[in-house]
Amino acid sequence: MKGLKLYAILYLIFLYAPIFLLPLFAFNSSTIIAFPLQSFTTQWFSALADIPEMHKAVLNSLRIAATSAVLATSFGIFAAMASTRYRFPAQKGLMGFIMLPLVLPEIIVAVSLLVVIVNAGFSTGAWSVIAGHTLICTPFAIAILQSAFASLDPALEEAAFDLGETPASTFRLVTLPLVMPGIISALLISFTISMDEFIIAFFLTGADPTLPVYLFSMLRFPKLLPAVMALGTLLVLASVVLLTIAEYFRRRGIKRAGAKDTGGFL
Amino acid sequence: MTQISTANRVKPTKPLIEMRDISKHYGDYHALCGITLDIHEGEFFSLLGPSGCGKTTLLRVIAGFEGIDSGAVLISHQDMARVPANKRPTNMVFQSYAIFPHLSVAQNVGFGLRKSTMSKAQKEAAVAEALEMVGLKGYGARAAHALSGGQRQRVALARALILKPKVLLLDEPLSALDRKMREQMQVELIRLQRQVGITFILVTHDQEEALVMSDRIAVMFEGEIAQCDDPEILYRRPKSKRVADFIGVMNFLPATLHSHAGTIIADVAGLGEAEIAADQCPAGIPEGDALVGFRPETLTLLYDGQTATQREAAGVISEVVYYGDMTYYDVTLVGVSKPVRISMRNVFGRDVLAVGDATRVSWSAGALVVFP
Numbered sequence: 001m002k003g004l005k006l007y008a009i010l011y012l013i014f015l016y017a018p019i020f021l022l023p024l025f026a027f028n029s030s031t032i033i034a035f036p037l038q039s040f041t042t043q044w045f046s047a048l049a050d051i052p053e054m055h056k057a058v059l060n061s062l063r064i065a066a067t068s069a070v071l072a073t074s075f076g077i078f079a080a081m082a083s084t085r086y087r088f089p090a091q092k093g094l095m096g097f098i099m100l101p102l103v104l105p106e107i108i109v110a111v112s113l114l115v116v117i118v119n120a121g122f123s124t125g126a127w128s129v130i131a132g133h134t135l136i137c138t139p140f141a142i143a144i145l146q147s148a149f150a151s152l153d154p155a156l157e158e159a160a161f162d163l164g165e166t167p168a169s170t171f172r173l174v175t176l177p178l179v180m181p182g183i184i185s186a187l188l189i190s191f192t193i194s195m196d197e198f199i200i201a202f203f204l205t206g207a208d209p210t211l212p213v214y215l216f217s218m219l220r221f222p223k224l225l226p227a228v229m230a231l232g233t234l235l236v237l238a239s240v241v242l243l244t245i246a247e248y249f250r251r252r253g254i255k256r257a258g259a260k261d262t263g264g265f266l
Numbered sequence: 267m268t269q270i271s272t273a274n275r276v277k278p279t280k281p282l283i284e285m286r287d288i289s290k291h292y293g294d295y296h297a298l299c300g301i302t303l304d305i306h307e308g309e310f311f312s313l314l315g316p317s318g319c320g321k322t323t324l325l326r327v328i329a330g331f332e333g334i335d336s337g338a339v340l341i342s343h344q345d346m347a348r349v350p351a352n353k354r355p356t357n358m359v360f361q362s363y364a365i366f367p368h369l370s371v372a373q374n375v376g377f378g379l380r381k382s383t384m385s386k387a388q389k390e391a392a393v394a395e396a397l398e399m400v401g402l403k404g405y406g407a408r409a410a411h412a413l414s415g416g417q418r419q420r421v422a423l424a425r426a427l428i429l430k431p432k433v434l435l436l437d438e439p440l441s442a443l444d445r446k447m448r449e450q451m452q453v454e455l456i457r458l459q460r461q462v463g464i465t466f467i468l469v470t471h472d473q474e475e476a477l478v479m480s481d482r483i484a485v486m487f488e489g490e491i492a493q494c495d496d497p498e499i500l501y502r503r504p505k506s507k508r509v510a511d512f513i514g515v516m517n518f519l520p521a522t523l524h525s526h527a528g529t530i531i532a533d534v535a536g537l538g539e540a541e542i543a544a545d546q547c548p549a550g551i552p553e554g555d556a557l558v559g560f561r562p563e564t565l566t567l568l569y570d571g572q573t574a575t576q577r578e579a580a581g582v583i584s585e586v587v588y589y590g591d592m593t594y595y596d597v598t599l600v601g602v603s604k605p606v607r608i609s610m611r612n613v614f615g616r617d618v619l620a621v622g623d624a625t626r627v628s629w630s631a632g633a634l635v636v637f638p
């Protein structure tokens with residue numbers, strides 16, 4: 001029992017130590033990332049305001065992540081509906097094929113996309129990163145949405161159709177509200193994956209770097225490192241807020257549907 | 267048991283739904299094999315059969331949720347082949363009730379009115395009326411998921427009836443309820459059907475439920491209709507051994523048939539000879555070995571001093587099952603190894619007989635049905 005407890009504590013430290021170190025150094029006045037800590041400061045946070053390239057990278061990343069998330073989730077909805085609502089030949093094989101990017105090394109996706117784009121005579125840019133991110137996010141969106149659609153009783157859609165609605169209005173009035181928690185989850189997960197993603201962005205981003213690519217390039221300048229820590233702190237905060245919102249919607253969805261709560265992030 | 271007599275009702279005869287030789291396959295599986303059936307206006311009709319016989323499939327064909335390979339469905343003499351479910355004059359109460367969990371009770375019930383030209387006030391009045399009809403007055407503001415099973419079913423009924431369909435389709439609507447609730451809802455459904463005058467088609471695998479509620483019953487086995495008749499005929503004159511076995515309890519005894527001066531005579535093991543009328547056996551039944559069936563209540567045990575008003579046979583009681591109001595006796599008739607079951611209403615002042623007692627049995631030829 002004691003051993004297990006120790007294991008759990010070590011495990012948690014291993015998981016969260018890096019995240020707790022971020023704010024520690026973000027508020028530390030020394031430019032060197034090392035112990036002992038010196039005095040408390042918020043100067044690194046105010047310094048963030050003076051790095052326009054970073055602002056550009058953040059905005060670029062937000063745009064790419066939002067677009068990729070919407071695209072991946074839309075594709076995910078179609079694929080999830082196709083796999084749970086219809087029966088067609090080679091369905092299993094086709095679904096497996098769509099899920100393939102889940103296990104494909106990102107470096108392979110990145111290099112092959114680059115080769116295709118360059119050979120086709122296009123130049124890389126935000127659009128090509130969006131294409132790559134949509135590709136890798138879609139399987140996650142499908143996996144989440146598939147379970148949302150599968151847990152929806154098909155009789156509900158039939159009942160709406162039976163009561164005179166068209167397939168389109170049935171989708172809007174019944175299907176969409178009931179799978180909404182799944183859609184929000186898919187959007188948030190895709191958004192997070194795209195925000196984080198480095199390899200594809202590194203190869204395909206062209207002249208405007210995304211935030212991870214920009215941060216990577218900044219590591220060469222130790223002077224800027226505390227500012228990176230400050231940015232990291234803000235990003236962690238944003239993730240926590242995002243996850244909390246997602247969880248709030250998920251729970252509200254379950255409560256409204258009157259189902260029993262199983263799983264969830266928080 | 268709650269029993270409402272359906273015997274003295276005016277039997278409607280105008281066909282509302284006509285099914286012509288319907289066939290349907292699921293892959294290689296033949297789910298419906300040549301169903302031909304008329305369902306009349308204002309009728310309470312039941313599709314009865316064991317699990318997997320195709321009842322739900324047939325109901326969904328009528329609703330327009332399933333296509334058919336061949337044949338035709340007509341509603342009010344109009345071919346439904348190109349009419350999708352949302353344009354058919356039918357509404358359905360689903361087995362799972364399919365209550366929209368994200369809507370209130372009133373929103374659920376009023377769902378079908380979304381496209382109607384009624385004013386908001388008229389719609390609200392219609393919803394209130396529908397809720398009152400199913401005994402849920404004042405429940406409109408409740409969240410749909412905060413309802414009991416019986417209440418959900420009432421909401422599903424109100425929701426399906428608010429559009430005043432020509433046909434209401436019900437797929438095992440009572441199977442999820444406990445016994446007491448089920449019996450109460452049976453009576454309420456009959457009352458509701460009389461009140462609105464809409465044709466009800468009920469799918470059930472419970473023969474008692476079908477007998478209690480229906481004007482007519484179609485018994486289905488393996489995608490085919492074995493017999494379609496009113497409950498009394500179905501019970502008294504089943505056309506095949508399988509139907510007889512499925513509905514209620516039926517005793518079977520071996521018999522030999524021969525015809526004598528134009529009438530068929532059955533020599534029934536343990537009972538004796540009986541004249542068989544034309545409606546008691548299939549037309550053109552061959553002479554020779556046959557099977558004779560009779561219901562437990564058509565035989566009467568004779569007590570000391572009683573004389574048979576009909577024919578008489580002798581036997582020994584081999585089992586007694588006491589039910590309070592009734593007692594079931596298994597009686598081994600002379601010369602027959604398998605006992606027959608006889609049900610007797612318990613009368614005050616008369617003893618229940620015991621196992622091993624010798625007894626005499628009164629029976630009448632008219633109660634027999636003959637199967638080849």
Ligand SMILES: Nc1ncnc2c1ncn2[C@@H]1O[C@H](COP(=O)(O)OP(=O)(O)OP(=O)(O)O)[C@@H](O)[C@H]1O
Pocket residue numbers: 292295297315316317318319320321322323324471
């Ligand atoms: N979508 C489907 N695909 C393949 N086979 C099906 C499908 N729906 C029904 N079947 C098969 O068709 C047969 C009839 O099914 P149906 O649902 O009509 O039975 P049922 O009489 O309603 O039975 P139950 O009382 O169990 O509801 C069953 O053997 C079933 O396995």
Ligand SMILES: [Mg+2]
Pocket residue numbers: 321322323437
């Ligand atoms: Mg069924």
